[in-house]
Structures are given as C-alpha cells and as structure tokens.
Amino acid sequence: IRVEGGTVALGGLSAMGGSYSALYGYGAGGNGRVAIYYQTSLSSAPSGPTAYTGTLGQGLTPTPSSTPISLATPNPYGTGADGNLTVTSTFNLNANISGTRSCADGVAYSVVELAASSARLSSWPLSGCLVVGDEVMLIHLSGSGSNIGNYEFLRVGGVSGDTVYFKTPKVKFYGANPSDDSDVSQQRVMLMRVPNYENVTVNGVLTASGFDGYKYGVVAFRVHGTLIGTGIIHANYYGFPGAIFGGSAAGGY
Numbered sequence: 101i102r103v104e105g106g107t108v109a110l111g112g113l114s115a116m117g118g119s120y121s122a123l124y125g126y127g128a129g130g131n132g133r134v135a136i137y138y139q140t141s142l143s144s145a146p147s148g149p150t151a152y153t154g155t156l157g158q159g160l161t162p163t164p165s166s167t168p169i170s171l172a173t174p175n176p177y178g179t180g181a182d183g184n185l186t187v188t189s190t191f192n193l194n195a196n197i198s199g200t201r202s203c204a205d206g207v208a209y210s211v212v213e214l215a216a217s218s219a220r221l222s223s224w225p226l227s228g229c230l231v232v233g234d235e236v237m238l239i240h241l242s243g244s245g246s247n248i249g250n251y252e253f254l255r256v257g258g259v260s261g262d263t264v265y266f267k268t269p270k271v272k273f274y275g276a277n278p279s280d281d282s283d284v285s286q287q288r289v290m291l292m293r294v295p296n297y298e299n300v301t302v303n304g305v306l307t308a309s310g311f312d313g314y315k316y317g318v319v320a321f322r323v324h325g326t327l328i329g330t331g332i333i334h335a336n337y338y339g340f341p342g343a344i345f346g347g348s349a350a351g352g353y
Contacts, residue, residue: 101147103136104156109143116148178235178296178322185297187304187331193295194309194316202228206308208292208315211238214281216269217257219291224262232256235294237320238270241311242340243287245276253294264291290315296322302329310338 101115115132134151136142142153183199185191191198193206207229213220219238230236239251250272257267276283292315300306300323311317319335 101132101134104138106139106156107141108136108138109141111146113147113151175324178294178324179233180296180298180324181233182295182297184299184301185295186301187306187329190305190307192307192309193319193321194292198295202226204229204293205295206293206321208290208309210314211274211289211291212285214270214274214284214289218263218265220263221291222262225259225264230256230259230264230293232258235296235322236264237290237292237294237318238272238274239290239292239318240274241288241290241315241317242313243276243289245287246278247273247275247287250274288314290318292318292320294320294322296324299323299325300327300329302327302331302333304331305334306331307334308338311340 101113103110103113113134113136115134131149134147134149136147136151136153137156138153139156182201182205185198185205193204194208195204197203198205203226207225209225210222211219212222234256236254236256237251238254240247240249242248252270252272254270255267256264258265273279273281274284274287274289275281276287300321306319308319309316317335317339319333319338
C-alpha cells in the first residue's frame, strides 16, 4: 500500500499476509509493505505491518563527501605554540612560567596507573596546566625491572580529574614486568609537559628541577625556530643522588 497526500488522516492500513487453508490448498502469504507520504501533516494511522513515512518534496539525501586529512610528517621541532622564550637570568622549566600560562612550562606529575591511552596522576592538574594538544613526556625514572629508562613523547587528547588521555596509544611499558604496566604506583614514572617554543634565546641559565625521588631530573623542550644565546642549559647533578659507601659519597648524576 502506498499513500500520498497533502494532509493524511486515516483510521488504519493493513497489508498482513493471509492464513494457511487446508480446504483450498494454499499456504500462508507474506506480509505486504505500507508507505505513507505526506506534505502538510500526518495524523495517527495505525498500520500492519508498520508503515514507512516520508515528507513529499523533501530534498535528496546529501552525498557524502570526504574529509581532508593531513598526512604530513609532524615537525620534529614542535609546534611553537608556547611562543618565544628569552632567558636572561635563571629559568627553571619545572617551576617557572612564560607567556600567559597559569603554571610551569614543564609541569610534571607522578604516574600511579597506566592504560594504553591514559595515565592517572598522583594529583589533579590545575586548570590550564595541561590542555589538548600539549606534548608530554612519559618516562620511567627509577624502580625495578627492565623498563627503567623507557620513555616516549605523546600528545594530550583530554584531561578529566586526575586522568590524562593521550591522542594516540603509548607503545612502551613502564611496570615491573617487561611487557606490562603492572605495579606502576611502586615505580617512579613521570609525566612531564614538554614546552614547544617558537624561538629560544638563552643568555642566562635554562635548567630544570633536580630528581626528588619521585619526579624531575629531566630537561626537555622543543624549539620550532631558532635556539641561540651566550648562556648555558644546565642539568649538572640533577639526576640520581650518589650513594654512601664505606663512609664516602659516590658521585651522583
């Protein structure tokens, strides 16, 4: 059954199949189809089977079009999103702020739980500290097992509470076992923002915070344009502390 009209108001439509008849020797028929097309309005029109309804004169179904994507290799020197940095005295990436940021350029957190595409942190990032598109470094600083020293760079896809989501899954492991992320809370795994500067001029000291037993001890940033200056990038003795052996202190890193 096909119905077309400007205004359609019907009591019902039925196109149900017939029933089996032994007397006349025929089987049950299949259900038909019901379609109602209207232009102005359609009042309740119960039907069996359920009717297809449509509006007369409606436009054609849009033709899907492709969405352009960029297959260009990302610039290995970063995006330049953090603007220019000029260092004239001492600038600590983990403690100091440049531009219009609300927290340190290289803010860092301890990781207590890892999944393929997310990391749960020991504390909630304050508003603006990590935003979508930021580059972060995930690194196993200390602990046990063969994953110590593993690191990789990722981009933030989102932040919810104490969890940071990655735009792409991580590819390395950071737990106690070689091929998993178990026991991460007992390791020393850090997630640190990596500033992406446009140009950097170092006429003073560019540095970071020393390893405190949980995080820090890493200087990491990218320069999209030019890195120049008469100053220094300093990380002396900011790694693991030395050990005490026989009353003498061994060298640190």
